[in-house]
Amino acid sequence: MVDWFARHARDLPWRAAGTSAWGILVSEVMSQQTPMVRVAPRWTEWMDRWPTPADLAAASPAEVLLAWDTLGYPRRALRLRETAVAIAEEHGNTVPVGEAALRALPGVGDYTAAAVTSFAHRAPATVLDVNIRRVLGRVFAGRSHPTPAPTRRERDWAAALVPGTGHVEWNAGLMELGALVCTSRNPDCAACPLRGDCDWYDAGRPIDPARRPSTQTWHGTDRQLRGAIMAALRADPDTEVPVALLVTETADLDPEALTALPDPVEAAVLRVRALGSAERVARLVAALVADGLAERTAGDAGEERLRLPR
Numbered sequence: 001m002v003d004w005f006a007r008h009a010r011d012l013p014w015r016a017a018g019t020s021a022w023g024i025l026v027s028e029v030m031s032q033q034t035p036m037v038r039v040a041p042r043w044t045e046w047m048d049r050w051p052t053p054a055d056l057a058a059a060s061p062a063e064v065l066l067a068w069d070t071l072g073y074p075r076r077a078l079r080l081r082e083t084a085v086a087i088a089e090e091h092g093n094t095v096p097v098g099e100a101a102l103r104a105l106p107g108v109g110d111y112t113a114a115a116v117t118s119f120a121h122r123a124p125a126t127v128l129d130v131n132i133r134r135v136l137g138r139v140f141a142g143r144s145h146p147t148p149a150p151t152r153r154e155r156d157w158a159a160a161l162v163p164g165t166g167h168v169e170w171n172a173g174l175m176e177l178g179a180l181v182c183t184s185r186n187p188d189c190a191a192c193p194l195r196g197d198c199d200w201y202d203a204g205r206p207i208d209p210a211r212r213p214s215t216q217t218w219h220g221t222d223r224q225l226r227g228a229i230m231a232a233l234r235a236d237p238d239t240e241v242p243v244a245l246l247v248t249e250t251a252d253l254d255p256e257a258l259t260a261l262p263d264p265v266e267a268a269v270l271r272v273r274a275l276g277s278a279e280r281v282a283r284l285v286a287a288l289v290a291d292g293l294a295e296r297t298a299g300d301a302g303e304e305r306l307r308l309p310r
């Protein structure tokens with residue numbers, strides 16, 4: 001596994017020698033639910049702009065959401081900023097050491113605490129993301145797919161497998177193997193260094209229908225529509241978008257109010273209108289405000305407007 005990782009590890013910017021623990025923490029938060037190839041350019045921009053927690057803590061939520069751009073699940077951006085504030089104010093601008101101290105930070109869960117402990121502080125830790133869980137389950141337990149979340153028993157079992165020497169390469173290598181070779185749907189067993197030890201391969205790769213992950217759809221979901229509303233707010237951060245334009249059925253839109261908007265905002269509003277009913281948009285606007293991702297303001301005539309949080 002160590003040899004395989006040395007030969008096949010992707011050249012990701014946070015793997016460069018000298019990357020700070022803060023840089024590792026940012027990469028782990030960004031990489032949850034977003035492919036690393038999409039994360040890499042955004043991570044580089046963030047670290048150039050906000051190289052320490054105190055730098056990010058001084059940024060406004062709007063700046064952070066704009067820089068997060070299209071990585072998805074933008075609440076992660078706000079939580080990362082809260083984490084930065086806590087590290088800057090309570091830990092002297094230094095990422096704390098130890099999983100318990102890391103888990104005490106806002107937005108840092110079991111996975112991120114273990115990953116930072118292993119990859120940044122290079123201390124033994126049981127890193128369990130979905131890729132590692134899939135590989136371990138196939139090799140050592142003959143299971144096709146992991147359950148949605150690890151149980152305490154699975155954590156104890158996985159911890160017993162982490163080697164005393166080479167634990168960082170073990171975690172990083174398993175994670176990379178799961179991302180590149182032992183994928184959920186099309187594992188490339190012919191290219192796998194663990195094939196000779198893999199229970200699931202030996203058993204003929206039986207699929208457990210109860211564990212097969214469901215196909216995630218994107219089109220038509222609330223996530224897609226939330227993303228479109230956020231895109232309208234990001235299109236020109238100086239423009240506050242009239243809520244009436246977002247929640248009025250397309251046929252009833254005021255053309256003058258629409259064309260008064262800058263072109264990118266007008267296009268983004270029309271996309272929102274094309275994706276969902278006025279009722280759905282109104283519900284999701286309320287949810288975005290409740291999540292702290294948007295805020296309502298009043299225009300000159302008292303009309304309700306929406307913008308990124310300041």
Ligand code: SF4
Nearest residue numbers: 182187189192195198
């Ligand atoms: S042999 Fe196939 S199933 Fe087993 S770990 Fe390798 S890629 Fe995954």
